[in-house]
Amino acid sequence: MNTQETECRYCDASIEAPFVNGDDEPFCNEDCSTSFENADDRVKAFASFEGCSVQDAEGYVSSYDEQTFDIGNRSYLCVTDSEADELWDADLENYIEECILHELPEQYRQYFDSEGWKDDARMDGRAHSLNRYDGGEEEIEYNGTDFYIYRTN
Numbered sequence: 038m039n040t041q042e043t044e045c046r047y048c049d050a051s052i053e054a055p056f057v058n059g060d061d062e063p064f065c066n067e068d069c070s071t072s073f074e075n076a077d078d079r080v081k082a083f084a085s086f087e088g089c090s091v092q093d094a095e096g097y098v099s100s101y102d103e104q105t106f107d108i109g110n111r112s113y114l115c116v117t118d119s120e121a122d123e124l125w126d127a128d129l130e131n132y133i134e135e136c137i138l139h140e141l142p143e144q145y146r147q148y149f150d151s152e153g154w155k156d157d158a159r160m161d162g163r164a165h166s167l168n169r170y171d172g173g174e175e176e177i178e179y180n181g182t183d184f185y186i187y188r189t190n
């Protein structure tokens with residue numbers, strides 16, 4: 038059978054494979070395809086953002102937070118729309134706690150309008166809270182789900 042030097046469709050390893058047509062691209066072995074099938078859509082979305090293999094992206098997942106990817110000295114948050122909204126709200130709440138209420142005499146803290154303050158703060162946009170690096174937001178669609186990527190370091 039005629040073979041060609043090509044790349045595994047899952048891990049980008051260089052492999053020797055028979056000539057194939059169309060969508061049926063070759064891959065190195067069943068382990069490789071299984072680890073791809075088992076990977077989270079989040080990991081696959083991040084792999085497509087970073088332009089790396091899914092296996093490499095698996096290796097970048099932070100050991101303490103599955104939403105965070107660390108590549109050398111760069112860090113990224115990769116989250117769905119609703120996860121991003123939750124983190125955004127938590128970030129604003131945290132700011133109120135640490136930076137605003139902390140400065141107010143304790144007996145006046147209950148009068149602070151947190152919701153009003155958050156409404157105004159949200160005008161700055163989600164990326165302003167979640168991307169401390171350059172304020173950017175990247176959007177990647179994978180398998181029908183939109184993922185939002187924020188550089189955090």
Ligand SMILES: [Zn+2]
Pocket residue numbers: 045046047048049050064065066069070
């Ligand atoms: Zn492979």
